[in-house]
Amino acid sequence: MTDSHAPRTPDSGEPPPQTGTDAAPSERIATIPNALSALRLLLVPVFCWLLLGPHADAWAFAVLFVSGASDWADGKLARLLNQSSKIGALLDPAADRLYMVVIPICFGLREILxxxxxxxxxxxxxxxxxxxxxxxxxxxxxxxxxxxxxxxxxxxxxxxxxxxxxxxxxxxxxxxxxxxxxxxxxxxxxxxxxxxxxxxxxxxxxxxxxxxxxxxx
Structure with a gap:
């Protein structure tokens, strides 16, 4: 799940502060959550090829399952291992948005949606x-x-x-x-x-x- 580090917008009339969460994210790159987010990004072209090329729907399903599991795991691990990072705050939602665009288009090409x-x-x-x-x-x-x-x-x-x-x-x-x-x-x-x-x-x-x-x- 996306671990947002963006500023919060309060419900009152106060403008949102320009700092994010209480603990500032680090500059680290080599972390387990970042590796999972990178894996999700790399699986996007694999999913497209499986679905549109050989029509290997079972393997395409497996890719979606792994991607969904890693999406949950990277946010969880970032909190448990204290490995929240600035690049992770970008990679995780970027992977989400990419899947939300690519999957529907592929489904359209296959006439699923x-x-x-x-x-x-x-x-x-x-x-x-x-x-x-x-x-x-x-x-x-x-x-x-x-x-x-x-x-x-x-x-x-x-x-x-x-x-x-x-x-x-x-x-x-x-x-x-x-x-x-x-x-x-x-x-x-x-x-x-x-x-x-x-x-x-x-x-x-x-x-x-x-x-x-x-x-x-």
Missing amino acids: PWWIIGVLVGRDLLLLASGPLLKSRGLTALPTVYVGKAATFSLMSAFPFLLLGELDSIIGDIFHPIGWAFLIWGLYMYVWSFVVYWVQTVLVLTRMPAVGKSGR
Whole structure:
């Protein structure tokens, strides 16, 4: 799960502080959580080839399973081993976003998902990227992750392997196909809702914090 080190936006009228969590992340690179995040990134082209090349759906499912397990493990280990790092705070969400773009597109090419759903998923992330320059103008790099966003990512990342299993022409496919769609529909709703929440927070930051280089009144 993504271990955010971004500044927090309080619910009160106070502008968010420009420091992150209580313990500042280190400059270390060679850590176990970073290695897991790097592994997830390296598995992206492997997944694409397995799904679109030989149509090795079972192996593609295995890649998604390993990626999902490492996503949970890197955040957990970062806290347990005190190995939070600045590069880890970038690698982990970058891997999440890459999977959230690549998997739907691959599913579209295989006709597992309709393209309008893929457009919503990918378009949401692209529009969210547009908030980056606005936040940077206030001295921030990102907003803190919200629970609904984490829940949406979890639901969608659960839906994808279930949908892949649903493609199997067997009793397994019959069982997991509706389960995958249930996770997908719920995750899609939360994904859009988290987009609204992030943009509301962005507007609050723009209205309550002075631009970089300007003193607040």
